Amino acid sequence: MIKTITLIGAGNVATHLGKALFNKGFSINQVYSHSKDNAFKLASGLNAMPCNDIKFITDESDLYIxxxxxxxxxxxxxxxxxxxxxxxxxxGSIPMDALSGxxxxxxxYPLQTFSKEKELNLNEVPICIEANNEDTNTFLIDLAKNLSENVKEVNSEQRKKLHIAAVFACNFSNYMYTIADDILTNNNLELDILKPLIVETAKKIQDNSPSDMQTGPAKRNDEAVIKNHLEQLADSKDYQEIYQLISKLIIDN
Amino acid sequence: MIKTITLIGAGNVATHLGKALFNKGFSINQVYSHSKDNAFKLASGLNAMPCNDIKFITDESDLYIxxxxxxxxxxxxxxxxxxxxxxxxxxGSIPMDALSGxxxxxxxYPLQTFSKEKELNLNEVPICIEANNEDTNTFLIDLAKNLSENVKEVNSEQRKKLHIAAVFACNFSNYMYTIADDILTNNNLELDILKPLIVETAKKIQDNSPSDMQTGPAKRNDEAVIKNHLEQLADSKDYQEIYQLISKLIIDN
Incomplete structure (x- = not known):
């Protein structure tokens, strides 16, 4: 039983989800975007009708995403x-109740960092499901299982916490890479030299708890190195403050 | 011309370097460790003599690591x-001058996070070389190229900055994973759900600048979400402080 779907949105998430659903044989009726161009662009790839006025969204689909x-x-x-x-x-952030009408x-909620240009296999992307009744729950879980092997039921309260955890694990770790990039560039070095280490750090925690994998001067409580690093960061009070704060938490842990 | 080598140390780095050199046909004469057990363990795998008293290090090797x-x-x-x-x-931290005698x-300096138990291919690990004269520089670069395709000349000043950058990019991003793990565990969720996202975040910056890849509420300057996240972190002043500080820097960036 193939269901028909209307996509409301034509950004990163809508694009990846729409393509994945279309490729699995789902029929996309309409694609809405406030941007006519974006609506056309995504709709044409999905054999769907574009729409840039929410009033013209029809009621003929089974599911509206x-x-x-x-x-x-x-x-x-x-x-x-x-x-x-x-x-x-x-x-990730808006409660399910926003749809209670x-x-x-x-x-x-597909838990991934999407960029329109970058191809992404949804197969391993966790998709978090919640529903207001049992039938809808079953329907959404079945739908998600068409796209991913990693489907989880997550309630609104958990989803909020999950979003915060993702901010730390992904947005903030990316910012740590940005600081590293900045320090290296200022010293005629390139981030390339750290890339193998960055990937290895992410891979290490796939099979081990991150607290067990912690290394570095703070983990060893190596006061001489920490003091020296803080002195070298004297040019940037912000980096100094982050270094000091995170080191203190690693030491206390 | 195979050179002979003495390893001083039997920890993570000595173990990985020793095995890699041995596998490439270098002859390891002695392995020193203050721990007799560790000296024996590593030496026996490298067909070398163990030694747990630095006085008994002989002068018969070409290179002492x-x-x-x-x-x-x-x-x-x-x-x-x-x-x-x-x-x-x-x-990564000690100046070359420590060896000026x-x-x-x-x-x-192999730039990687080593764990004894985990097999690691040194082939892509950057090895940073510095030397007090041209001959030694050439010798060390040639030696390093036996182990890795990624050999760089890095002076002591740059190496210090590189070490600081590695602390941010690796030690601190690992601590961000630890915080995420803690938040999830406290809400009956597991870090498994974030693992695909963590790896994707590290992979994304292999071909893109991390500042271009920054996503999340702070990047969008989404004040409502940030405020809500800070409220939810009320139980942990430390996590609140980190969240606020890093968000501020991302917004100001």
């Missing part, structure tokens, strides 16, 4: 006139 | 009686 910026979700939801459909959003609703 | 804890290097160096040999250490000396 809202994949737009968090702060636009409520306003878009308020403009959808029909209520007897299944509607999900893909946000519909009969069937839920969350379809 | 000191791979021990930073704060033990100077004391070991002072106990080596002969001076007419080539001596290197493998530390020898005729030929330098740095042989």
């Amino acid at each position: 809202i994949a737009i910026k968090d702060d636009a979700i409520q306003s878009i939801v308020n403009q959808i006139s029909f209520k007897n459909k299944t509607v999900v959003h893909t946000s 519909f009969d069937n609703y839920g969350i379809f | 000191i791979a021990i804890k930073d704060d033990a290097i100077q004391s070991i160096v002072n106990q080596i009686s002969f001076k007419n040999k080539t001596v290197v250490h493998t530390s 020898f005729d030929n000396y330098g740095i042989f």
